[in-house]
Amino acid sequence: MSAALPEEPRPEPVAGRPHAPAALAKVRRLIETSALSYRAIAKITGVPRATISRHVLEGGWIRPTGADASPLSAEGERRARRGFLAERVLRAAEHLVERVELDPSATPAAFARAVRVLALAQRLDRPGRSRSRVSRAQRVKAG
Structure with a gap:
């Protein structure tokens, strides 16, 4: 399930400041089009998982079918x-x-x-x- 994505330089987050609209647009695109976990998306974009989760809930972003279920140990x-x-x-x-x-x-x-x-x-x-x-x-x- 590991998708090979091109390495891009990640912007360094600044505490207390909102993320750039381009970074959030990239997060939304990854949320709505890939089955990547929040952790993987956070690693790619530099946006923390908690922020991603908050934007998904507030924005009503919908994950593709099958991306929601995280396997338990x-x-x-x-x-x-x-x-x-x-x-x-x-x-x-x-x-x-x-x-x-x-x-x-x-x-x-x-x-x-x-x-x-x-x-x-x-x-x-x-x-x-x-x-x-x-x-x-x-x-x-x-x-």
């Missing part, structure tokens, strides 16, 4: 699947709490159990949090 796919699973578990837990709340014959124990399931689902949904409250040092000491 195996780790990225695993994280995405885990996130979707966490969302589903969280929705199911919220639904369980709602059902128990609306059930007139529900006991306080059933409500407490539903709330615990919801708390566990919310903990699963938080990124970067440990699943266990026991620290590694305490596990090693106990083992």
Whole structure:
């Protein structure tokens, strides 16, 4: 997918100043006619990726078919699947709490159990949090 483009001198960006209209026109042409990533376009034009992204959103520039999908690594796919699973578990837990709340014959124990399931689902949904409250040092000491 690497397209050989002729090397052209890149203008040096000046902090706090808008990019030249010619540079933005080149960015737009590359966005709308190529399948190059924002990173590749930024490298070619000297316009930062964040600026490219902002202009694409604000200007309504449309990428060619197939250029939008960026392949995820195996780790990225695993994280995405885990996130979707966490969302589903969280929705199911919220639904369980709602059902128990609306059930007139529900006991306080059933409500407490539903709330615990919801708390566990919310903990699963938080990124970067440990699943266990026991620290590694305490596990090693106990083992």
